[in-house]
Amino acid sequence: MKHLVLFLLTMPCCLTVSAQNKPERHPQTFRMPPSLPGNDSYTVKQYYFVMLTKGSKRDQLTDTNAINKLQEGHIVDISRLFKAGKLLLAGPFGDDGNWQGLFVFDCDTKEEVEQLLSTDPMIKAGRLGYKIHPWWTGMNSVFKYAQS
Helix, strand or coil: CHHHHHHHHHHHHHHHHHHCCCCCCCCEEEECCCCCCCCCEEEEEEEEEEEEEECCCCCCCCCHHHHHHHHHHHHHHHHHHHHCCCEEEEEECCCCCCEEEEEEECCCCHHHHHHHHCCCHHHHCCCEEEEEEEEEEECCCCCCCCCC
């Protein structure tokens, strides 16, 4: 377990070096360290992590009906992006900090992510802002929901 944690902590350094100045997002295969069980190849892929923040015009719109309509459009847009296979993960945070939620996109470029974000009614209205970060993880990684 200690070796796995060490590998996961050092992997981003390796990925940063190999991913610099490459506009393409082709999957890359990395060899697991010999001390780890399985010693299989690990294929990673670049995705885009989007941190949704409080928008610059958040406090200017206070009408509850208007906010609810924007939220409804936000959910419709999220659903559309999931169905298109562009949005892999989305969800809000449970506190009232500046971070409002997150998205993980499977897109070819940051510009494509920006274009898709521009269709979100909450972002268009300035209720939400965002920060985009290239993010590498295991190819086809998913969260699995386990019922208790």
